[in-house]
Amino acid sequence: MRPDDLALLRTPGVPTVSPDARMAVVAVGRPDLGDDAERSRLWAVPTDGSAPPRLLTSGWCDTDPVFSPDGRWLAYRGAERGGPPQLHLLPTAGGAPRQLPGHPLGAGRPVWSPDARRLAYTARVPEVHRSSADRAGQPPWLVTTLRWQVDGVGVVTDRHSHVFVLDLPPDTDDDRAPLPRPRQVTDGAADDADVTWSPDGAELAFVSARHARADRDLVHDVYAVPATGGALRRVTDGRADCSLPAYDPSGGWIWLTARLDLGPDGLDVAGRGATLCRVPVAGGAPEPVLDPASTDRGDGTPATVLAGGAAHLGVQRRGAVELLRVPLAGGPPEALVDGPFTVHGLAAAGGVVVATVGHDRSAGELIAVTPGRRRLLTAFGRGLAGTGALRRSEERTAPAPDGVEVHGRVTLPDGPGPHPVLLSLHDGPHRQDGWSLSVDTQTLVSAGYAVVRCDPRGSAGYGQAHARAVRGAGGTVDADDVLALLDAVLADPALDPERVGVMGAGYGGWLATVLTGRTTLFAAAVVEGALTDPAGLVGSSDVGWWFVDQYLGADPPARAADLTTPTLVVHGEDDRRFPAEQGVRLYAELKRRGVPAELLLFPGEGSDLGRTGRPRHRQARLEHLLRWWARWLPVTPDEDLPGEVVDAAAAPGGDDGREPLTVRATRLD
Incomplete structure (x- = not known):
């Protein structure tokens, strides 16, 4: 896979199913390198597989379809x-x-x-x-809260x-019929989300944080309001982080997803999985339906799907996201999709469940699940798959120093090797790096690198005890886990233990700095959109006011002064999760001490540059990754390395679609 193969990527979203279950509709996104924009259109897909998908809309970016x-x-x-x-x-x-x-x-x-x-x-x-055309002329913001x-x-x-x-209007077929203005049902200094209707249409439920400590904790409650507007009623009890409410057909219960029992300060979220719960419509505490110690929801469906007397949801499990059917009346859940797959989104109607399912060589396809059968409905990814460049991953495990099993995957390039190795660390830490398409992995493997990915403690999908092991202690047992798995896989003769690099994004980027401060194993590092200065994060990040205390503790082990590994620092200029200042500080400290370093800064981009950035920025990012690794970890081990050069900088002008700013300490001759 090459950087320009991004144009072949097709990513289906969350489907919707017609009430008669005969038709599904899904938005399919694609990066348009020519227009430098993400495009998306709707496709109609027969659920019986009787016909291929057909294009339904032709807008610039059409998403989130829902049948009436x-x-x-x-x-x-x-x-x-x-x-x-x-x-x-x-x-x-x-x-x-x-x-x-x-x-x-x-x-x-x-x-x-x-x-x-x-x-x-x-x-x-x-x-x-506030007009974006004249930012300097806008009035000031008065900030009085932590959540701003x-x-x-x-x-x-x-x-x-x-x-x-x-x-x-009564006659919606008449395009000339005037449409009334929308009615605003809620107001106030709080954000409302995840709205849903009661079965009789008289009431709306939604999620919000409106309690007295809402600015100082992470609690979100379910509220109800008359559909015509009026007084709000709090449904849940103010101790959980609730989301995605849905009334069951009886109207007696609201089903939801929740992270339970956030402690007396409402901040104890580290490693807590989101599980399926229910609460009486009249109000009360959310009751877990699935065991929160072993269940963590992982699909991207923007609703709790109730159909056929059951709730349907995706659950993270050892790198996969399984599709579960949970009977509303009680009884054991049934796995409709399991194994090395990731359920990205789902819908259900008329006895048919339609899900967008991906794996390590697919961004996702639609499948239809009926009793005793699963049917593949689409082939949106055939263009990228047709390149023949996508490689399977192999599972690997190893014991950590304290005996805990560490689980991960290795993706190998063609040929017998030994191949140079790149250790890739996921963001989070409460995420998993598993059975879904990684453009970075496939691009680097096609260039000749073996890519090792790991789910250390702190990751999702392995139970709550595994995830909460890094609460207040990030950079300790998770770093031990990563090195244990890496040591084990380097025994494979297809991998070269003398040629190893490390890369990570977000929390994974910070963990990469922990590892390069601990060992000289790595020839070079890439630190992307990363937390690198915990003290500076507290007041500048949208999550800094709680994230550092919950995950890093009082004495985080990563310090720039300990680092000597050549490092490429990548950051989005508009990142508010781990702001660009974090990367700039790391780069400046490395440069001051003579460590080879580069800063790659992308204008207008946020924290998820690699997946949601502008297409040309995503392409440029991949090209820079290949350039950096060719410099410090060449695929052919006897390649000559270029010498050190003076700093250089380039920043073409223009407010939109600008090239990234690259500040170099080294470059290719």
Whole structure:
């Protein structure tokens, strides 16, 4: 796989299924390198596999499709180039889509009322008009809370997200029929999310943080409000981080996903998995339905899916995300999809479950699950798969120094080796690095590197005890785990133990600095979008006010003064999770002490540059990774290495689509 193969990547989103279960619709995204934008269109897919998918919309970026309960309409979000997403309505019998009344900052995912006559959604409500054309002329922000910014969104102190309801006219077929303005149902200095309807359509439930300590903890409760507006009612008891509520058909329970018991200060989230729960509609404490000690939800479905007397959800398990069917009336859950796969999203209706499922060589395809059968419905990834460049991963395990089993994967290039080795560390730490397509891994393997990935303690998918082992102690047992697995896999004759590099993003980037401060094993490092200065993170990051205390403790082991490994520092200029200052500080300290270093800074990008950045930035990032590793870890071991050079910098102008700024301590001759 080459960097320009990004253009072949097709990524299906979360599907929706028609009420008669005959048709699924899914948004499929693709990076458009020519237009330097992420494009997305909707595709219709017969659930019986009787016909290939057909293109349904032709907008610039169409996402989040949802069928109406009567099957007559498809609501979705559509955005013009450079504009915010707005709601659209498409008749399923044929015809042109109609844009619904818009919002200046865009509208969230639509949710249909049971009678198919209303749509609920959330949208940010700006208190002050702020034009991006004249940032210097904007009024100041007055910040009085800890929660005042969000990565990927920006400052939110004067533009909170609230619930809206849009009533559709009786004759929606008439494009000339005027549409009423949406009604704002909630307000206040809090963000509302995950709205859902009660079975009778009289009430809405949503998630918000409106309690007295909301600015100082991570608790989120389920609230209910009349669909016509009125007084709010808190449903849950204020001790959990709740999300994705859904009324069951009886109307007596609300099912939800929650991280339970966050402790007396509401901050004890480190390593706590999100599990399926239920709560009486009248209110109370969330009751876990699945064991929170061993269950952690991992699919990206923006709802709790209830259908056929069961809840359906994806659960993280040893690098996979399995699809579970959990009976509402009780009884053991049933695995509908298990093994080395990742369930990204799902929908269900009429006895059919449709899921977007990927693995280590696929960004995802739609499958239909019926009793006793699983049917593959799509082949969106055939273009990339047709290159023949994608490689399978092999599972490996090793004992940590204290005897705990460490689980990971190795992806090998063609040929007998011995191959140079790159240790790749995932973000989080409460994530997993498993059976899903990694563009970085496939690109580096195609270039001749063996890539080792690991789920050390702190990772998701191995139970709560495994995940909480790094609570207040990051960089200790997780670093031990990574080195233990690496030592074990380096015994493979296909791997060269004398040629090893390390790379990581976010928390994984910080863990890479821990390892390079501990050992001289690594020829070079790549530290991307990483936490490198915990003290400076507290006041500058959107999560810094709690993340450092929960995961790193009082004396984190990574210090720039301990580092001597040549390091490429990669950062998004607009990263609010681990702000760019973190990377710049590391780069400056390395340079001051004469350590070979480069700073690769991407204008306008946030924390998830490798997956959600502008396509040309993503391509440039891959090219720089290949260049860096060719410099410090050449695939052919007897290649001559270029000498040291003076610093150089380049930053082409332009506010949009600018090339990344590269500050070099070394370069290719």
